[in-house]
Amino acid sequence: MSEPIALSMSHVYKKFRRGEYHDSLRDLIPALARRAMRAGGEALEGGEFWALRDVSFDIQRGEAVAVIGHNGAGKSTLLKHLTGLIRPTQGTITVNGRLSALIEVGAGFHHDLTGRENVFLNGVILGMSRAEIRRKFDEIVEFSGLKEFIDTPVKRYSSGMFAKLGFSVAAHMEPDILIVDEVLSVGDYAFQTKGVEKMRSIARSGATVVFVSHNMKAVRDLCPRAILLKHGTLVQDGSTSDVLRTYMEHAKANTSAESAPDVRLVGVQMRGAEGERLDFEAGETADLEIEMEAGPAPAQVDVQVTILNEYLWEAFMVSSRALGLGPIELEAGARRKVGIRLDLHLAPGTYHVCVALRKADLTKVYHRVEAATTFVVTSATEIWGICHLQPRVIAA
Amino acid sequence: MSHVTKLLEYKGLLYMLAWRDVRVRYKQSVMGILWAIFMPMLIVGAGALVRFILAEFTQTKVSAEDLASVMVRAVVWAFFMSAIRFGTNSLVTNSNLVARMAFPKEGFPIAAVLSSLFDFAVAAVVVILVLAAIGALSGAQALWALPLLVVMVVQAVGFALLMSSLNLFFRDVKYLVEIVLTYAIFFTPVIFSSDMLGKWEPLLLLNPVAPLIEVIADVVVGHRMPPLYWLAYSTVTSVLLLVGGYALFKQLEAKFAERI
Numbered sequence: 001m002s003e004p005i006a007l008s009m010s011h012v013y014k015k016f017r018r019g020e021y022h023d024s025l026r027d028l029i030p031a032l033a034r035r036a037m038r039a040g041g042e043a044l045e046g047g048e049f050w051a052l053r054d055v056s057f058d059i060q061r062g063e064a065v066a067v068i069g070h071n072g073a074g075k076s077t078l079l080k081h082l083t084g085l086i087r088p089t090q091g092t093i094t095v096n097g098r099l100s101a102l103i104e105v106g107a108g109f110h111h112d113l114t115g116r117e118n119v120f121l122n123g124v125i126l127g128m129s130r131a132e133i134r135r136k137f138d139e140i141v142e143f144s145g146l147k148e149f150i151d152t153p154v155k156r157y158s159s160g161m162f163a164k165l166g167f168s169v170a171a172h173m174e175p176d177i178l179i180v181d182e183v184l185s186v187g188d189y190a191f192q193t194k195g196v197e198k199m200r201s202i203a204r205s206g207a208t209v210v211f212v213s214h215n216m217k218a219v220r221d222l223c224p225r226a227i228l229l230k231h232g233t234l235v236q237d238g239s240t241s242d243v244l245r246t247y248m249e250h251a252k253a254n255t256s257a258e259s260a261p262d263v264r265l266v267g268v269q270m271r272g273a274e275g276e277r278l279d280f281e282a283g284e285t286a287d288l289e290i291e292m293e294a295g296p297a298p299a300q301v302d303v304q305v306t307i308l309n310e311y312l313w314e315a316f317m318v319s320s321r322a323l324g325l326g327p328i329e330l331e332a333g334a335r336r337k338v339g340i341r342l343d344l345h346l347a348p349g350t351y352h353v354c355v356a357l358r359k360a361d362l363t364k365v366y367h368r369v370e371a372a373t374t375f376v377v378t379s380a381t382e383i384w385g386i387c388h389l390q391p392r393v394i395a396a
Numbered sequence: 397m398s399h400v401t402k403l404l405e406y407k408g409l410l411y412m413l414a415w416r417d418v419r420v421r422y423k424q425s426v427m428g429i430l431w432a433i434f435m436p437m438l439i440v441g442a443g444a445l446v447r448f449i450l451a452e453f454t455q456t457k458v459s460a461e462d463l464a465s466v467m468v469r470a471v472v473w474a475f476f477m478s479a480i481r482f483g484t485n486s487l488v489t490n491s492n493l494v495a496r497m498a499f500p501k502e503g504f505p506i507a508a509v510l511s512s513l514f515d516f517a518v519a520a521v522v523v524i525l526v527l528a529a530i531g532a533l534s535g536a537q538a539l540w541a542l543p544l545l546v547v548m549v550v551q552a553v554g555f556a557l558l559m560s561s562l563n564l565f566f567r568d569v570k571y572l573v574e575i576v577l578t579y580a581i582f583f584t585p586v587i588f589s590s591d592m593l594g595k596w597e598p599l600l601l602l603n604p605v606a607p608l609i610e611v612i613a614d615v616v617v618g619h620r621m622p623p624l625y626w627l628a629y630s631t632v633t634s635v636l637l638l639v640g641g642y643a644l645f646k647q648l649e650a651k652f653a654e655r656i
Contacts, residue, residue, distance in 0.1 A: 016654065080653065083498035087650040104496050112420050121416055124409040125497055 005096065006177050006208040007059040007082060012091035014052040014077060014232075051077045052088070053232045061097075061176075064209040066219040066240060068247055069229035075212045078229065079103065079181050082210065097176030097208070100127055104181075106166030111155035115146060115165055118154055122169045136172045143194070144168035164191055171198045177208045196221065216244060216312040244312065248352065248371045263299045263357050266335065267291040268372035270353070280344050282379040282388035288340045292357055292367075294330035300360035301328040303338055310350040315386050319358075327360030345388045348379045399646055403500045413507035417482070418514050432515040433522050435478075439470035443587035462589075464532035464617040469586045471519045472609050476552060477577055478512035483556025484573045487564045491656045494564075501649055502642065505556035513549060532617050540615045547634045548608060554637030557645040564656055565648070585610050601626075604633040 052074050059065050067075050080086040081093055083101045108125040109118045119140055123133040133140075141147050144164045146157075154162060180199065196218055203209045203222060213219050219226065219240060226243035228236040230250065236243050269276050271287040280286055290303055303320040320328060320338065330336055353375070356368040379388060403410075422428045443466035444458075451458045486504040487494055494501055527533045563569040581587065583603050590597050590610045600606040608630040611622040 080498075085496070085498040085653040101498065107497050108493055110416055110420060112423050113416065117416075117419070121412050124406070124412045125493065125499065127406075127499065128408075130408040130411070 004060055005058050005094070006061045006063070007096075007210065008057070008094040009078075009081070010056050010092045010094075012052055012055045012081060012088045012093060013050065014081065014086065014088050015048045016051050018047045018049065050232050052081070055091075055229075055232075055234045057227060057234065057237055059208060059210065061208055062206050063225060064203045064211065064223045066223035066226040066243075067210060067212045067229060068214075068219060068226055068243065070250075072231075073229040074232040075229055076103075076181060077232075079179055079210070079212060082179055095177065098127070099177040099179065100170075100173040100175035101179040102167075102170045102181065103179070104166075105163050105170065109154055109162070109166065112153055114153050115141075115150040115157070119150075119165065119169050122166060126170060126173055127175075128173060140168050140172050143171065143198075145191075160188065160191075167191075167195060171195070171202075175207060177210070178202055179210045179212075181212045182214065220244070220311055241310070262295045262297065263301055263330065263366035264293050264295065265290070265355055265357055265367045265369055265372065266293050268353060268355050268369070270373055270375045278375050280375060280377050282344060282346060282348060282377050282383065283390055284344050286342055286344055286375075288342060288353065290338045290340075290355055291335060292328075292330065292338070293335045294332055296332055298332050298334075299330045299366070301330060301366065302358045302360050302362065303328065304356040304358060305340065306354040306356075307346075308352045308354060309346075309386065310352075312352075313386065315346060315351065321360075344377055345390065346377045347383050347385045347388050348377050350374060350376050399500070399502075399642070403502060406499055406503060409499060410503050410507055410510070413503055414510035414514070417507060417511035421511070429518060432518040435515075436467075436471045436474040436519040436523070439474055439586065440467050443470055446587045460530060460532060461617060464527055464530070465589060465613045466587060467523050467527065468613045468616045469589075469609050471516065471523050472548065472612055473581075473584060473586045473605075474519065475512055475516040475548070476605055478515060479509045479552040480555050480559065480573060480577065482508035482512060483552070484559040484563050484570050486556065487560045487652065487656065488567070488570075494656050495653050501652055502557060502645055505560040505645075506553055508560075509549065509552045509556050512552070527617060534615065534617055534619045537619070537621070538616045540621075541612055544608065544612050544615065544630075547631050548612070550638050551604060551608065551630075551634035554634065554639075554641040557641035558637070561641075561645045561648045561652075564652060580605075585613075589613065601629060604630070604637065608634070 055074075055078065067078060069075050077086065079101065080103075081088055082095065083099060083103070084095070106118075106122060108122050110121065113121065116137075119137065120130060120133050124130060128136075141150050144167075146161055146165055146168075149157065149161065154165070157165070178199075199209070199211075199222055209222070211219065211223055223240055225238065226236075226240040227234060228243045228247055236246050267289075268291070269289045270280075271277060271289055272280070272284070277286070288305065290305075292301060292303075301320075303325075305316075305318055306314055307316040309315050318340075320326075323340070325338075328336065328338060351374065352371040353373045354368070354370050355372045357366040358364065359366065377388075381391070383391075422431070425431070427434070440463075444463055447458050447462055447466065450456075483505045486508040487501065490504050494504070524533070559569060559573055563573075580603070583600070584606050585593075585600065586609065590600055590606070593600065600610070607626040611626055611630060614620055614622040
């Protein structure tokens with residue numbers, strides 16, 4: 001297994017058909033007749049669309065690569081091609097090594113069987129041999145934390161327990177290539193941390209990892225390289241920070257082009273004393289000005305502000321309700337500004353302001369913009385981290 | 397064939413799927429494993445009833461050998477019905493796994509046949525004990541049944557591969573299969589034996605299952621070796637069915653995940 005390239009896709013195209021297929025023999029005859037008269041392959045028929053369009057990349061052995069993109073961009077389709085579940089319409093896919101996919105937690109679990117029985121069932125489905133599972137059984141149960149319930153039928157498990165057991169089995173595969181699709185969000189916080197750590201150890205052991213997730217922090221932590229998909233096309237392939245920046249910018253551009261929501265975010269600005277500013281000293285006071293506009297009906301709004309650092313960690317989050325503002329009343333079609341004054345005790349770096357306009361009873365999000373505005377914080381003192389605690393030496 | 401080597405890598409999966417089907421079928425049920433005996437006994441009962449009625453009309457007697465023959469045929473036929481029925485639905489029933497996981501999907505129809513084979517084994521043991529008790533077994537000749545059972549499984553797997561792949565794309569296949577299975581009792585020698593058909597006996601050959609059942613019954617309780625011609629015919633059709641069914645299955649497998 002000396003091949004340097006573990007995974008490769010070369011000019012892969014995949015088209016799907018919208019709507020229903022012919023599900024009965026009654027429709028087959030006319031369909032076959034139609035197919036016989038067509039050449040097939042290249043062009044799009046009525047109702048078809050490209051799920052993947054000219055996707056090419058190479059992944060070296062031992063690399064950890066993230067695949068990110070908006071919902072429907074083709075991430076899961078791409079993964080399914082790598083696992084061999086789907087064949088491309090055009091193009092080639094090469095896989096060198098034992099591949100295991102963590103696409104669904106608890107795949108194959110049967111409700112009537114006990115946890116123990118399901119561990120074996122799930123394990124063989126994922127590609128482990130029964131001997132291997134027997135060897136690792138205690139470890140798997142230990143990791144899941146479900147030792148006392150392992151002989152209970154899984155239909156009695158809570159959804160969290162279900163997910164933990166499933167993830168635990170999958171985490172103990174020893175593949176050459178590991179493909180993970182959005183499964184790190186199962187379980188409670190403690191379990192999630194364990195999950196990320198396990199993924200990291202698998203990556204460190206030399207396995208090639210392909211990771212699809214919306215959890216930007218996890219992506220950032222695990223993968224130095226990322227691939228950005230947009231509507232089936234590979235838009236960018238490079239360092240994770242670069243790709244994430246593009247992703248955020250695209251997200252911002254998209255949301256401002258949305259068709260009339262009930263309440264719309266019109267403008268977000270960071271302002272100093274004299275007006276709009278993008279640079280601030282650590283500790284300076286800045287005003288965050290948020291302007292919103294109601295749609296055809298009056299609304300009651302709660303504003304949630306999140307400030308993210310360049311690693312997309314949430315440095316600070318507050319809502320208008322927490323500030324004692326109460327529901328912000330908007331008449332139909334009216335505009336309104338909300339201003340929040342902040343003391344920017346932040347470490348030097350780039351920060352993004354994310355604003356979400358929510359219904360006052362918190363049942364609905366009207367409009368959310370991930371990177372509504374960006375500002376930079378500088379500091380004379382060399383400070384590193386999340387916040388600036390204004391250190392002064394009092395004794396030496 | 398490389399497909400077979402790949403499948404053998406997953407033999408643990410085959411075992412687990414078959415095991416799962418059997419386990420789930422009998423968990424939380426009162427009668428449990430007795431169902432495996434109950435079904436064939438119902439068919440035996442129906443066969444015996446028809447024989448007795450026929451005997452009344454034709455003024456002949458029903459011999460113990462006739463009844464023994466019906467028992468053997470019923471058990472084999474119950475296997476085929478179960479294997480074909482579960483086999484046809486095996487992919488659709490496991491649609492979640494077919495759509496999301498990548499592994500050789502023939503595991504499903506094969507596991508369906510294996511779980512039906514388990515039921516068959518239970519019923520067969522009971523039948524053999526009864527036959528031995530009443531002295532109807534053909535002695536050492538009955539051991540020929542073992543290679544014939546292999547042919548039986550091969551044929552069932554062939555059917556299951558063929559039907560399951562078709563059923564995935566055309567969901568009415570399972571209804572067609574049900575209808576055929578219901579009426580099959582008329583053109584399969586279960587409650588009658590092929591020699592009762594007289595000059596129409598060769599027509600039975602159109603049903604690939606028929607000569608096999610006839611041959612197995614002959615060998616186990618018939619005290620005679622079956623005609624070599626029928627033996628060869630059964631074996632050849634089974635192998636063709638397996639090879640053809642498997643080839644079609646693997647050809648269509650590429651589209652399973654998208655179409656299920």
